[in-house]
Amino acid sequence: MAPASNPASSDSASDSASGPSAAGEGVHLDLAGLREDYARAGLDEADVAADPLAQFSRWFDDAVAAGVHEPNAMVVATVDADGTPSARIVLLKELTAEGFVFYTNHGSRKGAALAAEPRCSLLFPWHDLERQVRVEGVAEPLPRATVEAYFAVRPRSSQLGAWASRQSSTVPSRAELEESYADAEARFAGGEVPVPDAWGGYLVRPSAVELWQGRTGRLHDRLVYRRRADGAWGLERLAP
Template sequence: MDIKGLRKDYQSPVIYKDMLDHDPFKQFAVWFKEACERKITEPNAMSLATATPDGQPSQRTVLLKIFDGEGFVFFTNYASAKARQIQANPQVSLLFPWIEMERQVSITGTAAKISTMESAKYFASRPRESQLGAWISNQSSLLSSRNLLMVELEKVKSKFLDGKIPLPDFWGGYRVIPETMEFWQGRSSRLHDRFLYTRKEESWTIERLAP
């Protein structure tokens, strides 16, 4: 298959600096709302990149579940590969690839565990099946067969047959606290609009980047 000819000339309208909010979290909220209204597939899906202390990177798709003026929160098993890498090296990056809208948002910053109370509040809002899944998945570990996973599922179903399912002590959230946030919009002739927010103590600078 010849892929050299696969290309699209983006037709999004131009963005000027004065069209953006001075607060990148508010600007993200605007774009995120538009992504949800467009009903694109998984608008809260984001690529999370982590790295080992010696610099070996890895990435995977996770789901954004909370965002506010402090950062962007996702949830995971604290024994997972991503969690182990964050423990050793909290520098991470996020990417929201809203291809259908000819947009993307990329974020760099540090990840830190949220409070147990915050994790418990979110855990309680999950469907019961997802709560059970958190209890049985020793995320990123080797699994000899799916049947073993199903056996464990039946065990926890019996264990929590009555009443609420508690938050596992090995599961919870991380908040990515941004240092930079880049808003990218596709433009014709590959002359894309790119604006970089950079944290400066308690404020942010906004600069246009060359495409």
């Protein structure tokens, strides 16, 4: 004879199957009326530099002067080998004549993504100034000497953290992460902390740089620099 069904077990299975959708029931945000009308400034072709990196430098200085919190914080968007997009905030650490420099763990998700597809996008959201800058380009690993020079000036706690964390890997608990940090402290006690083999950085060479300035009535100003085949930069206006 087959055992009698257990109503409780049956209900439990049903609840488990519908759990994710049930958890979202009743969640609703009505954001239709949440808006601002931007009117701080305009953006004209005659007012920008011929080189996008020079113009970025001008706007970055404006962001610093305006007291924007962490003006060097940028969203780095990548695509995994299977085509899955991902984005995260990373700090810009240098602007050179070649492009934008940031540092990370090559073994992280972004590192794996850039190894498979070096094309990426950067976004600087300077809300206080009603501005944003969007960059499209190709990321290339930095020379080891450059990485070592930057790593040497990082706070010691950040150096140790680079050893303690296998970025993007699963961690069983916070306690285990802290134990790994303590192990790194003990390992390098009284001495310099070297650069981990998997830690490095990237230079993003831009192929396009878009300047966005909020305007009233949503008629925003969008100017985009695009690198031409001869290496020179062209400038065009985009509809908002």
